[in-house]
Amino acid sequence: MSFTSYTFIAFLGVMLLAYFLTYGKRQWITLLVGSYIFYAFAGLDCLAFILITTLSSYLVSRLLGRAIGRERAFLEANKETLDKAQRKEYKARSKKKRFRILLCGLFFNFGILAVLKYSAFAVRNVNSIIGLFGGKGFDVPSLLLPLGISFYTFQTMGYLIDVYRGKVAPERNIAKLALFVSFFPQLVQGPISLYSELAPSLYEPHKFDLKKFSFGMQRVIWGYFKKLVIADRVLIAMNTMLDAPEQYGGAYVLLLIVLYSVQIYADFTGGIDITIGIAESMGIKLAENFDRPFSSRSTKEYWRRWHITMGRWFREYIFVPIATVKPMLKLNNFCKNRIGVKAASKVVAYTASIVTWFVTGIWHGAAWNFIVWGLLNCLIIMVSESLEPLYKKFHARFPKLAGNRFYGGFCATRTFLLMGLIRSLDCYRNVATTFRMWGSMLTFRGIGEILGGGILRLGLDLTDIVIILCGIAVMYAVSKISAKTDVRESLYERPVLSAILTCALLICVIMIGNYGIGYDASQFIYDQF
Amino acid sequence: MQQLLDILSGLHPEVDFETTEDLIDDGILDSLDIVSIVSSVYSEFDVTIPPEEIIPENFNSAVALMELITRLDEE
């Protein structure tokens, strides 16, 4: 059930009504039932997988909880008799035990994800190696990929790790945990929530609140606007170029990079707006996933502002543990004496970064282009970090530059283009093609053609282009304003204006959204029968 | 405490760690520094800072960091 289908809109209407009608202590059950209905639309076999993840995580989290409880009770009971060293020793030992339980849970669930998502990719790569030696290779398995499995697995594993770390108490009610795993608005594309931030507001009852409800709906409509009016329209031109990449080299590649940046921004942030808006209308608060990412001045900053909850996940559960695991600490200290403090941390941090970005890449999809994409991000961050002293010297020479608006704009544009450039890897979906297309950009071929009307031959007419440009302007303005003030909050004081804007936006979505079969007058010309 | 201040000044000699209280929020310490601090704390204090404790609140000032080390050591 995609967000842009009529079925989803109908489902949402029924869901919201049911949610508010069942106000009370058990209101969350409505959400659970709704989420499972939503998920059942993706197929009953998918439902089995999400159930397995829920069950196994419940089991593991309860075991972890019990282990932690026992540890605390033991320490409490033997407070007097144990000395510090004994205490430490006991703690280390029981932590190891706990870690083993956690590993079981992680292996099992990431195992499912790995088998379903990556086995075809792995077999293909093994086959190509076998092929080098003239072998025949294995059959490439074609397995079902349950809807949102990357998202719910990561969210749920985050919960397990948090229980292991003692940050949250394990959920006693399996149905409640099932809701945390399957909460329908965020099932398909995140945000990846932390248990500690989502669970309380998920389970507690929410009365209908006109303000929250209208705020939520405003955000939903805004999300649909970005998705249907802008993203899906831009997609038409992108698809034309991607259907025959070789025909659209040179300046077209730059155009594609810019278009894809607009498209993915409108599509992804729009989708998240819909998600957060739906939750908000029910009184449930979800974590923000974007913070005006295209105004970032560096790659590092960009990754703190784009797909925030994913970055947070990888940082907290992959980067930090790897960088601070004991062998790494030892390695760091070992290097410190030999190559210096700074360089030693670099060895450790870069190793952890490379692993993290590799995983980030492959998490996005089982293909080399995603892996290369992840590693390129890592490379850029590492290079710019290594050049940090140089930047510092540069800024010391030109102290006024840092505050200069144009310099800021320059940095933001540079980051935007750089991120767009490597992001085009997942447009072409093929590393070799992408590199060839990047090379073709250096020829600057096609600028004249694009400006001379080539842009109108990509499947968009002038009206579409005007709509896209206006859409971008509106997004930019909203983003600019929301940097300083909460747009909806300030509109709330002016209800009539707020109503007019919301209605206008809704009508825009319905009238100029790119959905449905699309009207082609020639189909309606009666030809023969 | 002096031991910790030495570690910190080793990273950023120009900063007065005794008084500064927004080491993370002001961007004085970056992730490389954190990695370095965690490993130094391990070698000098024999305390491993677990990942869940690596949060801005614990690294914003030398005092906070010292408190963290003491807590982890005592627990």
Add this chain to the structure above:
Amino acid sequence: MKKRIIILVCSALIVILLLGLLQALVVPKYTDNTEGLLIGEYYGETGENDVIMVGDCEVYESFVPAVLYEKYGITSYIRGSAQQLVWQSYYLLEETFRYETPKAVVFNVYALKYGEPQDEAYNRMTLDGMKWSGAKYDAIKASMTEGENMLDYAMPLLRFHSRITELNSDDFKYMFNDKKVSHSGYLMKKGVVPMREEAESGRALLDYTLPETAMEYLDKMRQLCEENDAELILVKAPTNTWGFWWYDEWDAQVSEYAENNGLAYYNFIKCRDEIGIDFATDTYDEGMHLNVYGAEKLTEYFGNILVSDHGLGDATHSQDVLDRWQANIDAYYKERNS
């Protein structure tokens, strides 16, 4: 709080109103491809039609109700549209019986060749003209092609919204009133483009059995007519070209069905000479359809059959209806002789 609720309700009403207006604006007006208007024009001429004709273009290009009335006193209406499928004819008939009780129903059998939904655009041209009723709902359900949605019919705005960027003056002119294009369902074509050469057969088919679904709906149509005391008459227009061939095997199946159920079936292909059809002058598209001159000949021939074999033409009509038909004849000749 009260104020906010009032604003909310008002804006909801305003949005609905605006969307209603926009819908009227963006739905196709079919001013060029006028076939899209045929089905909707019926509602202005309901009541006291002796004969209702259903089918695809082979009815609305072959029979002229004005001539049928002028020559034989038979009032009739054609509920046909482009590539109208059997079930669409069936549901249109079901709807028609709610407006009136004709004595005879004429069904042109060519559409029996289709057993499955065909084309979204033609669906729209047939179904959008219908007023909402159970019959329309059923007709849509039976006709939807993949990717179509009932909601797109319930709110045509959703289907045609993208026309907002390509509106023309006709969209404003005919926003609330459609252009009138037919003469009781007959769409007049006056051009003459002679047939170049007579086809001898159509493309060979793998299977010459008429689709089961189509035959089922034919049978439902027969039962429906029985229940409503109307005689079902099957016809096949005299046109027969390579691309739109009426195979002997099909003819045999229809003949058999007609015989088994005691229905009359007239295959006019076989009596072209008797009718006097000349494909050098009586077609506007190289023999695929009759033009007005061919249609008039066929109507006279068929009218004769209706009177002599089916006892039609002696009905008495109210003055209103007589006036309406006089006006119909005038309008018909006005266009024909212009």
